[in-house]
Amino acid sequence: MVDNLSSGVWGVVATPFLGPSLEVDGTSLSRLVKHYEGIGVTGLTVLGVFGExxxxxxxxxRTVLEVVAASVELPLVVGVTGLATAPVIEEARQAREVVGDRLAGLMVQVNSPDPRVVAAHLNAVHDTTGAGIVVQDYPEASKVAIRTADLVRAVQAVPSTVGVKAEAPPTPAAVAVLTTQLDVPVFGGLGGLGLLDExxxxxxxxxxxxxxxxGLVACVDAWRSGGYDAAREAYLPYLPLVNFEAQAGIGLAVRKEAIRRRGAGHGVRGEAAGRCHAGVARPATGAAPGARPGRSAEGGAVMDLGIRGRIAVVAASTGGxxxxVAEALAAEGAAVVVAGRRGDLAVEIAAGLPEAVGxxxxxxxPDGPRDLIEAARAAYGDPDILVLNGPGPKPGRAVDLDGAGTDLGSAVDSLLLAQQRLVAQVLPGMRERGWGRILAVGSSGVAEPLAGLVLSNAGRAALAAYLKTLAAEVARDGVTVNLLLPGRIATDRVAQLDAARAEREQRPVADVTADSRAAIPAGRYGTPEEFAAAAAFLCSAPASYVTGTALRCDGGLVRSL
Incomplete structure (x- = not known):
């Protein structure tokens, strides 16, 4: 049995950082939560978006939870990050272990537009931990949009819900629906911007x-005693700052700097390595909630790809x-399924990634595609991202193909039919949820057939035609379908092709490689990491308007437009 959250103000706690080491500043954190307790908040929300x-x-x-639990006696709601069930459960277990009976609820983000998926996710978290669930609907952070009616259905299917945090604008309209159809308390968020109307x-x-x-406490207390007019009068002095902190991109940084200047934070003012010192937001650029910490080599802000917690299946990902691509998606926070014919190698690679299974x-x-996706669902749930990939067929010339078409049939089977069967396993779920990314690793031979690679040219061109057709059919469902065409990337496959050409031409491999590099305007082979960065973008939330495209990553090798 779990109890609903008490009404009032649940302060969302910032996480301060200190000094050149950029460690969590426990002293400032303790001072901050004691201030919350002193002004009469109902409870605290720790490790939310504002807590970074x-x-x-x-x-x-763990350090943040331990400091907060030791500093105040207030009930605590603890946020968990990500959208995949398995990592959320691990964070939830840590929260239960550290906070114990002080845990008033786990704040879990909506992870799908499908209420059935959301309910299964939330019930799994509760069943594992026994904790009450605070359902957070915050599409700005999660990149998941759910209709209010579907959110109602999801919450009604989760008996352990103890509260809902409504942060999908316009929040007053959502609150009005949720409060009339649910028997759990509904709270506003978004920095208090719509508090009066909520x-x-x-x-x-x-x-x-x-x-x-x-200001939040004064407004809620005045509402209880005097209604709207009293609440407005109490809140009015704070509204300019509420609006100032609501600025897109810099609001988080502004808010933490204001806290620091008030004396709740402690430490040296300034920025370093993407984390700011006590009271200043991480990252230093003041990027929007959800942005990855850090800066690019040129000094600009790192783009938030919006796939943290998404589930990605990467075919043939034990090499090359x-x-x-699997490593790049994992670095962006996706839960990755590493797949390959060598299961032991897939498991070994997955063990080195933040959240992955092999x-x-x-x-x-015949059953390979189905078995792979079933394994992915067992580990994490329905895939959001599918990367099609496979080993290239052997080199060969068109004039040397036999009349039976045996080799060509094998190439089409591996490069087209197997990939189509894999797509068929995930596409219905992506369309139903309104979000999906399908990306095929192709070849520059799709744009300009490569000499001596007739099987690859034919098979990959057939896949490109299928995917281009599919892209137009599912674009309105929020599913993008693209190809990424590598030129000469420094992989074992390219090394094998160079060696095969050297053998045919009776030349040293080094000379063949030098000639190949000279033909590339960039003057070099690409790196797998460069290719993977482009792949990660095409799988991202910001790439939602890019579909039906064959993007070349070839250093300018193909000269056609």
């Missing part, structure tokens, strides 16, 4: 970060370009 939980290591998360719509209070949380898969076997 997605940018903390597991040990740092209270008028039936909200139980506020669960948000604000540099002057006294497939492995590089699966043995032979996609040319």
């Amino acid at each position: 939980a997605a940018r903390l290591s597991g040990e740092e998360r 209270l008028a719509a039936g909200a139980a209070g506020a669960m948000t970060g604000f540099s002057c949380p006294e 370009l497939g492995r590089a 699966v043995q898969a032979d996609l040319t076997a």
Whole structure:
């Protein structure tokens, strides 16, 4: 049995950092939460978006929980990051272990537009931990949009729900629906921007970060005693700051700097390595919630690809370009299924990634595609991202093909039919959820057939035609379908092709390689990491308007437009 959250203000706690080491500043954190307790908040929400939980290591998360639990006696809601069930459960277990009976609820983000998927996810978290669930609908951070009616259905299917945090604008309209159809308290967020109208719509209070949380408490207390007019009068002095902190991109940084200047934070002012010192947001650029910490080599902000917690299946990812793509997606926070014919190698590679499993898969076997996706679902749930990939067929000339078409048939089977069967396993779920990314690792031979590679040219061109047709058919469902065409990338496959050409031409491999590099305007072979960076973007949330495209990653090798 779990109890609903009490009404009032649940302050969302910032995470301060200190000094050149950029460690969690426990002293400032303790001072901050004691201030919350002193002004009369109902409870605290720790490790939320304002707490930058997605940018903390597991040990740092534990440190934050330990400091807060030791500093105040307030009930605590603890946020968990990500959208995949398995990693969320691990974070939830840590929260239960550290906080114990003080845990008033686990704040879990909506992970799908499908209420059935959301309910299964939330029930799994509760069943594992026994904790009450606070359902957070915050599409700005999660990149998942769910209709309010579907959110109602999801919450009704989760008996352990103890509260809902409504942060999908316009929040007053959502609060009005949720409060009339649910028997759990609904709280507003978004820095208190819509608090007055949310209270008028039936909200139980506020669960948000604000540099002057006294204003939130004053507003809610005045609402209880005097209604809308009294609440407006109490909140009016704080509204300019509420609006100032609501600025896109820099609001988080502004809020933490205001807290620091008030004296709740402690430490040296300034920025370093993407983490700011106590009271200043991480990353230093003041990027929007969800952005990865850090800067690019040129000094610009790192783009948020919006796939943290997404589930990605990468075929043939135990080596070469497939492995590089799997590593890039994992680095962006996706839960990755590493697949290959050598199951032991897939497991070994997955063990080195932040959140991944390794699966043995032979996609040319009749049941290979189905078995792979079933393994992915067992580990994490329905895939959101599918990367099609496979070993290239042997070199050969068109004039040397036999009349039976045996080799050509094998190439089409591995490069087209096996990939289509894999797509068929994931496409219905992607369309139903309204979000999906399908990306095929192709070849520059799709744009300009390569001499001596007739099997690859024919098979990959057939796949390109299929995917181009598919892209137009599913674009309105929120599913993008693209190809990424590598030129000469420094992989074992390219080394084998260079060696084969050297043998045919009776020349040293080094000379063949030098000639190949000279033909590339960039003057070099690409790296797997460069290719994988392009792949990660095409799988990302910002690439939602890119579909039906064959993007070349070839250093300018193909000269056609």
